[in-house]
Amino acid sequence: MVRRVSIKAVQAFEAAARLGSFALAAQELSVTPSAISHQVRVLEDQLSVLLFHRIHRSVALTDAGRLYAAEVTAAFARIDEATRTVTTTGGGAILTVHSMPSFATQWLMPRLAAMKSLHPAIDLRLQASVGMVDLTQGAIDVSVRYNPGPPPAGCVMEMFPDDLIVPMCSPALADGLNPIRRPEDLSRHVLIHSEVNIMGWRDWNRRHRKVALDLDRGPRFDRSFMAISAAVDGMGVCLDSLLLAQQELQAGKLVVPFAVPPLRVPGHGFVTLKSTAKLPKIQAFREWLLEELERGRRWQEAYLGSLPGLG
The missing domain is CATH 3.40.190.10 (Periplasmic binding protein-like II)
Structure with missing residues (x-):
């Protein structure tokens, strides 16, 4: 037979587990810390399981408490979501x-x-x-x-499918005074660095050791969309994801200037x-x-x- 537990006690436990404090849970639920402690005790008695270690004035979840908290917190999230859904104007x-x-x-x-x-x-x-x-x-x-x-x-x-990472630049740069037709041609061009990517120019250069690249120069961006935009503007050659640059490639704003196997990364x-x-x-x-x-x-x-x- 499934045990019935107090929803009020479960709510007190969920708040205390999520916030890591009886006092903070009490503030959130507008009750006293002793009321939270009492409700947690009620729940532990109903479950016959210790959910918190009491250490002086602090508390810590037991292993059983962590498992229970993960499921209970997810359940409350679903209730919140259901509430938002049914109260949305128009029923969407x-x-x-x-x-x-x-x-x-x-x-x-x-x-x-x-x-x-x-x-x-x-x-x-x-x-x-x-x-x-x-x-x-x-x-x-x-x-x-x-x-x-x-x-x-x-x-x-x-x-998602693996990211395919390749050098890309504007058509004007690829066909300019110093055309880019092969990896070695990159030595005469500015490299654009996207610093948060899993793989960057140093990783690419390890695959193409005969290419002399100046890896210490060039603009640096902490977002791929900025590096891609800089390449569209002709600031240099970026090394980035075909997934993220697909729109620019299809529009002809960027090109892959030469054929080499792409870097594949999660x-x-x-x-x-x-x-x-x-x-x-x-x-x-x-x-x-x-x-x-x-x-x-x-x-x-x-x-x-x-x-x-x-x-």
């Missing part, structure tokens, strides 16, 4: 997506109109920042992370809570995004295949 679904700035700017924004056309009932809220977000807080439905590592506790992740990952991964709005967004990525992957392979020497 709001999908909140957090993304790294370059992916948001270079890839996602140009495709949002297509997403909206396919799923008009979903209103997307896009947040872009480099900081990690805690999905268990309930404010974010999906996080698109770069070089994400293993998913956090209580989350699931699906990796790129972004699609992260959601296990407990919300099957919500219709998240499934719809995931399926659309993965289809678009697959379409992009095919285009990238065709583009590289069209370059002399890589076909």
Whole structure:
């Protein structure tokens, strides 16, 4: 028989576990710290499990407490999401997506109109920042992370296809006074550095040791979208992702000036809570995004295949 527990006690435990303090939980729930302590005791009695270690005036989750907290916090996040959904004017679904700035700017924004056309009932809220977000807080439905590592506790992740990293520049630079036709030609050009990428010019140069590059010079940017924009403006040659530069390549604002095998690196990952991964709005967004990525992957392979020497 399933044990029934006090929802009030669970709420007190969730706040204390998430905030790491009975006092802070009390402030959030507008009760006294002793009331939080009492409710946690009630829950421990009901479960017959110790959830917190009491150490003088501080508390720390037990192993059982951490496991319980992960599931309970995710459940409260789902309740918050359900509340937002049913109170949205017009009955539509709001999908909140957090993304790294370059992916948001270079890839996602140009495709949002297509997403909206396919799923008009979903209103997307896009947040872009480099900081990690805690999905268990309930404010974010999906996080698109770069070089994400293993998913956090209580989350699931699906990796994007590998990033293909290649040198790119403006057509005017490629065909200018010092044409770029082969890797050795880069020695006469400015290199644009994107400093947050998994692989940079030093990694590329290790693959092409005969090419003399001045790796200490050139503009440096901490976001790929800025490095790509600088290359479009003719400031030099960037080394970046075909995924992120696809729009500029298709428009003829950038070119891959010579054919060499691309660097392949793990790129972004699609992260959601296990407990919300099957919500219709998240499934719809995931399926659309993965289809678009697959379409992009095919285009990238065709583009590289069209370059002399890589076909």
